[in-house]
Amino acid sequence: KQEVTQIPAALSVPEGENLVLNCSFTDSAIYNLQWFRQDPGKGLTSLLLIQSSQREQTSGRLNASLDKSSGRSTLYIAASQPGDSATYLCAVSSGSARQLTFGSGTQLTVLP
Amino acid sequence: KAGVTQTPRYLIKTRGQQVTLSCSPISGHRSVSWYQQTPGQGLQFLFEYFSETQRNKGNFPGRFSGRQFSNSRSEMNVSTLELGDSALYLCASSLGQDYSPLHFGNGTRLTVT
Numbered sequence: 106k107q108e109v110t111q112i113p114a115a116l117s118v119p120e121g122e123n124l125v126l127n128c129s130f131t132d133s134a135i136y137n138l139q140w141f142r143q144d145p146g147k148g149l150t151s152l153l154l155i156q157s158s159q160r161e162q163t164s165g166r167l168n169a170s171l172d173k174s175s176g177r178s179t180l181y182i183a184a185s186q187p188g189d190s191a192t193y194l195c196a197v198s199s200g201s202a203r204q205l206t207f208g209s210g211t212q213l214t215v216l217p
Numbered sequence: 218k219a220g221v222t223q224t225p226r227y228l229i230k231t232r233g234q235q236v237t238l239s240c241s242p243i244s245g246h247r248s249v250s251w252y253q254q255t256p257g258q259g260l261q262f263l264f265e266y267f268s269e270t271q272r273n274k275g276n277f278p279g280r281f282s283g284r285q286f287s288n289s290r291s292e293m294n295v296s297t298l299e300l301g302d303s304a305l306y307l308c309a310s311s312l313g314q315d316y317s318p319l320h321f322g323n324g325t326r327l328t329v330t
Contacts, residue, residue, distance in 0.1 A: 136315055148221075148307055149321040156316055194260070203248060203311065204273050205319065207260040 128195030221322035242310030
């Protein structure tokens with residue numbers, strides 16, 4: 106059974122800082138890994154998707170890496186802004202390609 | 218392009234009642250998945266429909282059911298509601314291929330009293 110862990114559970118940083126969020130998974134047989142952000146009371150916004158054959162994906166200030174062999178992914182956020190404050194969720198698809206297993210998330214607060 | 222639309226946004230029901238939630242996927246998306254989000258359990262997969270057929274099912278009791286219509290719209294039904302069913306129910310749509318990303322709606326907040 107796939108299990109996804111995210112560390113830390115909460116993170117508070119001053120504006121402008123670069124930061125890294127971590128995600129680990131137990132079964133390396135995955136189709137892809139997605140990073141989402143969730144604002145309070147809202148749904149999930151897809152940030153980046155990394156296919157199992159890829160090592161990283163970039164979008165603007167975000168960069169996500171994937172190391173399948175070690176069961177790890179990182180989300181790097183450059184030059185953080187208060188608007189980046191949200192919960193960041195990592196999810197992997199394995200077994201069934203369209204069934205995601207989520208981590209419990211990292212609650213990020215960027216202080217102005 | 219319109220996103221995934223879920224209705225209603227909020228629902229309050231009493232124990233023992235039943236409830237139906239609706240999800241309209243992104244145009245052209247044929248796969249619809251449902252997830253339950255609670256503070257204690259996080260996000261858990263309920264089921265996935267593709268071309269009106271249930272393709273995958275999570276580990277939830279039979280009180281939770283769903284269906285998909287020919288226009289890809291989907292409904293989820295929960296019968297005999299329990300207090301523990303209080304949650305944010307999220308719908309996601311995708312093209313349905315193995316490597317397609319999921320796009321989520323804003324969810325329906327169900328409160329069972």
